[in-house]
Amino acid sequence: MAESVAAGRVTARKRRVHKDAKGWVFVGPFLAVFALTFLAPIGYAIYLSLFREQAFFGGNVFVGLDNYVEAIQDSKFWDAFGRVLVFLIVQVPIMLILALLAALAIDSLRLHAAGFFRIVIFLPYAVPGVVAVLMWGYIYGNNFGLAADLNDLFGTTAIQPLSSHWMLPSIANIVTWxxxxxxxxxxxxxxxxxxxxxxxxxAIDGAGTFRTIRAVKLPALRGAIVIATIFSIIGSFQLFNEPNILRTLAPNVITTYYTPNMYAYNLSFAGQQFNYSATIAIVMGIITAIIAYVVQLRGSREAL
Structure with missing residues (x-):
């Protein structure tokens, strides 16, 4: 009896191992691609951040965490970080509120041609980011485009979207659009x-439109709002295309360290400081992950 029970356990174990092997056949290709395209670049960036190129003798020398100490004390990095943080605090709520109002309006069934408006509002997202920035760049131009035409029409120079005071709102307008x-x-x-x-x-309880939105729709949207907020936070800290392309129109306003991503990019491809560039990228990634996690954790608690 004992031998039959033991044999049955061995057979069940073999079946389980066989099933697990089949599962790995399907999961394996994804894990291989994930390791090559995600884990390997991160690991290599961490490896680069632990070294520093010698100025006179050439070659890389192991410096441990010295690059991270330098990044923490780097005023250019914190200037860029503060700029995107202000961008996030102002632009993200405005964008999400506009998106929420548009979604509520389309879902209300009181908006005629709701499908048309849904496509029109979504259409700018289908425009490639570089093309969108070029379009708005022609509108913002000081010597050409809509801003210049309005200045000529009213005989003024007050409309300067690419000036130092208005550059960040101008970029925020493009990203919102x-x-x-x-x-x-x-x-x-x-x-x-x-x-x-x-x-x-x-409706049976006598709830009007605004009460229905407050009591039914907004609670149902809480999870979606958290997800959209996290995506927007990550996107704000990754700000690169818009200021990098507009830099050709306003080189005196947009510096090489206007955003953390621009700073890392220019350190690597213009300054050949690959090790320090990797350090900046890793520090920014850690900060972004922490902030996104805090937002997700708080959103999950409020949902409960």
Whole structure:
């Protein structure tokens, strides 16, 4: 009896191992690509950040965490970080509120041609980022485009979207124009999953439009709002295309360290400081991950 039980256990174990082997056949290709395209670059960047190129003798020398200490004390890095932090605090709430209002309006069933407006609002997201910045660059130009034409029309020079005071709002306007439709689609998709019974219960209780939004729609959107906020935070800290392209129009306003990503890019490809560039990228990635995790954790707690 004992021998048969033991034999049965061995057979069950072999079946389980066989099933696990089949699972690895399907998961293996993904894990291989994930390791090569995600883990390997991160590991190599960490490796680079632990070395420093010698100025006179050439070659890399191991310096441990010295590059990280230098990054923490780097005023240019913190200037760039402070700029994107201000950008995040101001631009992200405005963009998400506009996307939320658009989603609520389209979902309300009171907006005629809702499908048309949904496509129109989402369409800027389909425009390639470089093309979008070039379009707005021609509008912002001081010597050409809409801003210059308005200055000529009114005989003034007050409209200067590419000046030092207005550059960050001008970039924020481009990013908002690009991504309102994307976030609107996230919110609208979440609204479409709300059960119709909740709307019927709200109507029976005598809830009006605004009370229905507050009591039914906004709670249903909480998870989508958290996701959109996390994506927007990551996107804000990754700000690169817009200022890098506009730099050709305003080189005296947009510096090589206007954003952390621009700073890392120029350190690497213009200054040939690959080790320190990798350090800046890793420090910025850690900060972004911490902030995104805190937002996700707080959003999950509020949802509970």
């Amino acid at each position: 690009e991504f309102v439709g994307y976030n609107m689609l996230i919110f609208y998709s979440a609204l479409r999953t709300v059960p119709g019974e909740l709307y019927e219960a709200a």
